[in-house]
Amino acid sequence: MPTPVADHWAIVPAAGIGARMGAAYPKQYLPLAGRPVLLHTLDRLLISPRVAGLVLALREDDPYWPTLGYAPDKPLLIVTGGDSRAASVLAxxxxxxxxxxxxxxxLVHDAVRPLLHPADIERLCDEPLDADGCLLATPLTDTVKRADAAGRITQTVPRDGLWTVQTPQRFRLDVLRAALSDALAAGREPTDEAQAMEHAGYRPRLVAGRRDNVKITVPQDLPLGECLLAAQAGEGV
Known part of the structure; x- marks a missing residue:
């Protein structure tokens, strides 16, 4: 089997404050199994033989990052992020x-998805890369309800063809750069890179990923993340 080529760069937007977590400091710096969430995330990307280096977007004067002493073997470039995810990724x-x-x-990856499996990176990077790009996602399996302002059900939404989006999201640098720049210039705030690409007329392809690629968003996600880390360690990850 040929040796994988390190032909991808990763971008991790980590300038957010994680308000939904309700913690004293940003969720990417909260401890997960004894290490900050962010360091688990960076490790998962940088150990991939497909990744040549990584760009980390931090908020200006971030007081936490300099205390971590993180020194990977691959290039790690630091940039100042923006007021939104899209602005940070564009930076x-x-x-x-x-x-x-x-x-x-x-490969654009959430700072708080520390459980990215090496097999998912390989699967995503093995996809043919056209101008539309591709991203990890999982088919929706739960029943979905639409609610009104009072929280009462107004509709059961058919889940056929519905997916829950994950990261990484994989695009050509020049195409994604133009799509995000145009979106922000037009006053739009895409919630992810794929939405910016959609606005630009592209149709990114969904690639089925593992369900343990969870995002640390609310307090109960931390103990869940620790259980999943232990399970992955049992698989040799």
């Missing part, structure tokens, strides 16, 4: 554009 893309080719594949 990372702008910086990366000065270091690599325009058509470089980029």
């Amino acid at each position: 990372g893309l702008e910086h990366l554009a000065g270091h690599t080719a325009p058509y470089t594949p980029v």
Whole structure:
């Protein structure tokens, strides 16, 4: 089997404050199995043989990052993020554009998805990369209800064809950079990179990922994350 080529760069937007967590400091710095969530996330990306390096977007004067002493073996570039996810990712893309080719594949990954499995990275990176790009997601299996302002059900939504989006989301640097720049210039705030691409007329492809690629968002996600980490360790991850 040929040796995988490190032809991708990762971008991790980590400038948010994580208000929904209700913690004293941003959720990406909360402890998970004895280490900050963010360091688990960075490790999962940087150990991949497909990843050449990583751009980390932090808020200006972030007081937590300098205390971690994180020193990976691969290039880690730090940029100042923006007031939104889209602005932070765009800052990372702008910086990366000065270091690599325009058509470089980029993997944009949530700072608080520390359980990304190596098999998912391989599956995503093995997909043919056209201008539309691709992203990890899982088919929706729960029943979905639409509610009114009072919290009462107004509709049961058919779940056929519905997916829950994950990260990484994988695009060509030049195409994603243009899509995000155009979206922000038009006053739109895409909630993820795929939405910016959709607004630009592209149709990103969904790639089935593992369900343990959870996002740490609310307090109960931390003990869940620790259980999943232990389970993955049992698999040799």
